Amino acid sequence: MKITLSIIKADVGSIGGHIKPSETMIRRVKEFIASEGKGLLVDSFVCHTGDDISILSTHTQGVDSPRVHKLCWDAFKAATEVARQEGLYGAGQDLLKDAFSGNVRGLGPASAEIEFIEREAEPFLLFMADKTEPGAYNLPLYLAFCDPMFAPGLILSPKIKKGFRFTIMDVNHTEGDRVVELDTPENLYDVAALLRDNHRFVVESIRTRSTGEVAAVVSTSRLHNISGKYSGKDDPVMLVRVQSQFPATGEMLAPFRLAHYVSGFSRGSHHGPLMPVKINSPISVFDGPPIVSCIAFSMKDGKFAEPVDAFDHPFWDQVREIASRKAIAIREQGFFGPAMVGYEELEYGGIVDTLRELDARFKVRQEVRAKS
Ligand code: 13P
Ligand code: 13P
Ligand code: MG
Ligand code: MG
Numbered sequence: 305m306k307i308t309l310s311i312i313k314a315d316v317g318s319i320g321g322h323i324k325p326s327e328t329m330i331r332r333v334k335e336f337i338a339s340e341g342k343g344l345l346v347d348s349f350v351c352h353t354g355d356d357i358s359i360l361s362t363h364t365q366g367v368d369s370p371r372v373h374k375l376c377w378d379a380f381k382a383a384t385e386v387a388r389q390e391g392l393y394g395a396g397q398d399l400l401k402d403a404f405s406g407n408v409r410g411l412g413p414a415s416a417e418i419e420f421i422e423r424e425a426e427p428f429l430l431f432m433a434d435k436t437e438p439g440a441y442n443l444p445l446y447l448a449f450c451d452p453m454f455a456p457g458l459i460l461s462p463k464i465k466k467g468f469r470f471t472i473m474d475v476n477h478t479e480g481d482r483v484v485e486l487d488t489p490e491n492l493y494d495v496a497a498l499l500r501d502n503h504r505f506v507v508e509s510i511r512t513r514s515t516g517e518v519a520a521v522v523s524t525s526r527l528h529n530i531s532g533k534y535s536g537k538d539d540p541v542m543l544v545r546v547q548s549q550f551p552a553t554g555e556m557l558a559p560f561r562l563a564h565y566v567s568g569f570s571r572g573s574h575h576g577p578l579m580p581v582k583i584n585s586p587i588s589v590f591d592g593p594p595i596v597s598c599i600a601f602s603m604k605d606g607k608f609a610e611p612v613d614a615f616d617h618p619f620w621d622q623v624r625e626i627a628s629r630k631a632i633a634i635r636e637q638g639f640f641g642p643a644m645v646g647y648e649e650l651e652y653g654g655i656v657d658t659l660r661e662l663d664a665r666f667k668v669r670q671e672v673r674a675k676s
Pocket of ligand 4: 315354355356434435537539
């Protein structure tokens with residue numbers, strides 16, 4: 305059966321700052337999707353990560369379906385209304401345009417979708433991150449799809465050994481989608497050369513070379529590129545099909561034990577470790593740390609079996625401690641040096657005016673040099 309898997313998420317208001325949406329908002333989204341999505345969706349699942357609400361759905365409308373995207377947009381609008389009534393912070397934050405047009409891409413919400421023919425068994429992982437940017441997934445994807453130290457399937461499985469095709473987007477290019485396709489393992493170092501710059505180059509999708517099927521998709525929207533100013537962090541979502549011709553579930557999860565440093569955290573302007581958390585986790589210290597949750601699914605004819613919380617296991621408690629230590633370590637130096645993101649990332653915020661004023665006050669000293 306040909307099915308489309310769509311994850312669409314947005315921050316449309318939050319309790320106590322940027323911590324979490326209210327239960328009333330979540331309930332509103334669930335009710336809206338259940339009633340308005342009848343006859344359109346095969347199945348759906350709603351949850352939150354920090355202050356972002358995620359709507360996962362299956363349907364047969366293909367990617368970028370105006371009907372499915374409008375349904376989610378309207379569900380977020382309904383939740384925005386609840387957030388306003390409750391006096392929550394940032395009501396409608398990620399709905400950057402007044403009117404819906406075609407699909408949510410370029411309007412604020414993040415989306416990632418795959419259309420495929422279901423395998424006999426169809427396991428996949430849904431990742432949702434808060435207080436960070438789409439490039440946060442660059443390192444885990446690189447390690448799970450390219451590095452046998454994390455993905456032994458690259459050595460042990462003939463299908464996986466054929467490698468993968470990465471589509472990488474230059475997200476700074478705002479006039480259209482600027483992408484490059486690179487095959488691994490031949491172009492491994494080129495993939496690495498791009499992915500190291502995770503503000504600019506972001507994995508958009510990965511295909512397996514054994515069958516040509518899509519293995520992974522990431523939401524690539526950068527909110528400041530849409531609004532021209534800082535309007536919250538991008539808080540990316542990702543879908544990864546797993547097992548058989550794709551990485552094993554455990555291989556895809558393994559790189560998250562690094563709690564690698566990403567940008568985001570308070571005001572989206574700092575570096576901090578990406579902490580793997582249980583689903584429906586709130587945000588805390590320094591508007592962070594950046595968090596990621598992961599749900600493992602199986603489905604048949606587009607219907608989900610009960611979801612499993614992939615980071616709800618004793619192993620990840622230790623990783624969360626490591627992430628906390630890494631967060632404290634970098635926070636000790638406040639805004640100095642690598643603790644805060646560089647100027648290029650800050651230029652959409654208020655510091656620009658300060659720096660412009662200061663720049664005008666600089667003078668080049670006219671030194672009278674002693675004659676030799
Ligand atoms: P099973 O033998 O339990 O199917 O596991 C195979 C596998 O992919 C583990 O990574
Ligand atoms: P969100 O993008 O999650 O709303 O966070 C914004 C922010 O600036 C937190 O400090
Ligand atoms: Mg927010
Ligand atoms: Mg958020």
